[in-house]
Amino acid sequence: MIAGEFDFDPGRAVIIEHRKSRVTSDAHSTHWHVLVGEIDPASGKVLRCSFDRVIHELVARWSEYKFGHKFVQGNHTKSVIGGLRKRGAVDAASSVEAQLGGALPPSGEAFTHAEHQARKRAGTDLPVVRQAVKHAMSIATTRAELESILSSSSLLVMPGDKPDTWIVTDGGGEFIGSLARLAGSRKSEITKVMGAAGDEPASRKTDNPTSNFDRSASHPQPAGATKRPTNARPPSPYRDTVQNPGSSRKGVERDREHQSETGLPQKGNRDALSWLAKLDGYSDQLSLLLGKANMLSMPQEERIIASLWEIEEQARADLSRHIPVLDYSEKTQRLRVEAADLEESSAKKWDQLFCAEERLRKAKRPRWWHYLLGIAFVFERQHRHLALVTQQASDELEACKHCLEAVKSKLLQQEVHDKQRHADLVRYIAQRKKAAGPTLAQVDAANEIIRLHPALAFCGLNFVLARATAQVDEEKRTEAKVARNLDDDGFGYKR
Numbered sequence: 001m002i003a004g005e006f007d008f009d010p011g012r013a014v015i016i017e018h019r020k021s022r023v024t025s026d027a028h029s030t031h032w033h034v035l036v037g038e039i040d041p042a043s044g045k046v047l048r049c050s051f052d053r054v055i056h057e058l059v060a061r062w063s064e065y066k067f068g069h070k071f072v073q074g075n076h077t078k079s080v081i082g083g084l085r086k087r088g089a090v091d092a093a094s095s096v097e098a099q100l101g102g103a104l105p106p107s108g109e110a111f112t113h114a115e116h117q118a119r120k121r122a123g124t125d126l127p128v129v130r131q132a133v134k135h136a137m138s139i140a141t142t143r144a145e146l147e148s149i150l151s152s153s154s155l156l157v158m159p160g161d162k163p164d165t166w167i168v169t170d171g172g173g174e175f176i177g178s179l180a181r182l183a184g185s186r187k188s189e190i191t192k193v194m195g196a197a198g199d200e201p202a203s204r205k206t207d208n209p210t211s212n213f214d215r216s217a218s219h220p221q222p223a224g225a226t227k228r229p230t231n232a233r234p235p236s237p238y239r240d241t242v243q244n245p246g247s248s249r250k251g252v253e254r255d256r257e258h259q260s261e262t263g264l265p266q267k268g269n270r271d272a273l274s275w276l277a278k279l280d281g282y283s284d285q286l287s288l289l290l291g292k293a294n295m296l297s298m299p300q301e302e303r304i305i306a307s308l309w310e311i312e313e314q315a316r317a318d319l320s321r322h323i324p325v326l327d328y329s330e331k332t333q334r335l336r337v338e339a340a341d342l343e344e345s346s347a348k349k350w351d352q353l354f355c356a357e358e359r360l361r362k363a364k365r366p367r368w369w370h371y372l373l374g375i376a377f378v379f380e381r382q383h384r385h386l387a388l389v390t391q392q393a394s395d396e397l398e399a400c401k402h403c404l405e406a407v408k409s410k411l412l413q414q415e416v417h418d419k420q421r422h423a424d425l426v427r428y429i430a431q432r433k434k435a436a437g438p439t440l441a442q443v444d445a446a447n448e449i450i451r452l453h454p455a456l457a458f459c460g461l462n463f464v465l466a467r468a469t470a471q472v473d474e475e476k477r478t479e480a481k482v483a484r485n486l487d488d489d490g491f492g493y494k495r
Contacts, residue, residue, distance in 0.1 A: 005055045007048045058083045065092040133182040143194045301457040312443045319436035321429050326422045335411040342404040349397040356390040445471045
């Protein structure tokens with residue numbers, strides 16, 4: 001159907017199956033991309049793409065009718081109905097008109113791709129949040145119920161800057177989006193739910209300075225938001241009572257009742273949970289810190305032994321290193337491909353220039369009798385055109401040559417850089433392998449010192465390593481002295 005609408009050979013199409021996880025359970029995890037070249041290489045025909053969005057929608061509605069699927073509301077329903085009737089699909093057009101003819105077009109996307117990525121970098125998955133808010137709005141009938149349901153997803157609802165608007169924040173008070181935008185509901189529906197318990201936005205409650213003190217205190221404004229005065233008076237030093245110091249117990253009971261009504265944790269607990277949730281992105285660093293903490297909690301002798309074990313493992317790893325094969329970087333590979341393409345393009349431009357020069361050479365020159373007949377200008381115009389084509393081909397060839405020389409120069413520099421980097425790596429590995437042997441001998445001596453004299457562990461790792469180095473050096477000097485004292489016959493007698 002798509003090939004028939006856009007007039008291309010279906011054999012040219014490449015269909016790619018794409019799988020990705022979806023937020024909603026009713027959405028399918030598999031879809032397909034159909035790729036078609038814009039120009040047919042065989043015929044040179046350009047793909048017809050006028051009114052492509054309308055045609056795509058027409059094919060979708062027609063397919064839904066043939067498969068018996070539910071119709072999806074689109075933006076061009078009226079044009080689709082007319083197109084179906086024009087193609088003879090009268091039954092499909094009547095079904096679409098009966099079900100979608102009087103429906104409003106779908107709203108645009110709630111959040112752009114850039115907003116999705118920005119929220120994702122901040123640790124907020126917008127599709128998951130939208131599903132949670134939509135689910136909460138579908139079952140909640142009062143503000144308290146909505147707040148209780150959203151609190152299970154670590155989300156909060158609070159008044160926005162504008163009157164009769166509500167926003168959604170995370171557990172740390174960071175702004176996520178408006179309630180209406182996330183829920184995909186009309187403002188009247190939001191107002192109906194949020195005003196079901198007789199509540200009003202805090203921005204409109206300015207006549208009674210003590211009316212919603214506890215609730216506004218439990219919903220801090222998001223970072224960067226403009227704060228509005230919800231209480232004209234300074235906060236009372238008796239926070240639990242708000243009215244007078246003689247009713248502190250009643251104030252505490254009222255706070256507990258309010259907390260049980262909303263089901264939300266206190267602000268300090270929310271901040272702690274939000275802080276702990278952000279630590280998930282630092283698992284590797286936390287693991288290293290935990291290892292350091294475990295080592296610091298060991299007795300001094302075990303700590304020295306553990307440190308020596310780490311040094312030994314690193315030395316053995318250095319000793320088993322292999323010299324890597326020279327592997328050119330991705331930038332070098334890209335420059336090689338670019339140079340090959342430019343060489344191919346240069347060869348083609350050479351052929352074009354040769355053909356243009358050949359046509360110019362074979363072009364007919366005007367004769368004297370052409371001037372008498374008044375047709376000499378035809379040959380002159382043809383000659384000028386061929387000369388211009390030849391000059392353009394020559395200019396393009398020169399430009400291609402310059403680009404090729406520049407790319408080859410960059411490629412040469414990049415290859416030299418890669419070779420130098422590989423040489424540095426080989427030198428570094430050789431140095432580490434060379435130092436691994438003495439390090440292992442030093443670690444063996446240090447372990448022997450700790451085994452014979454455990455009290456020396458309290459002097460620290462550096463002291464033990466220094467004693468081990470001195471012991472190894474002394475053993476080397478002794479061996480060298482014995483070697484010098486050996487006689488030529490090998491029996492150990494001095495000359």
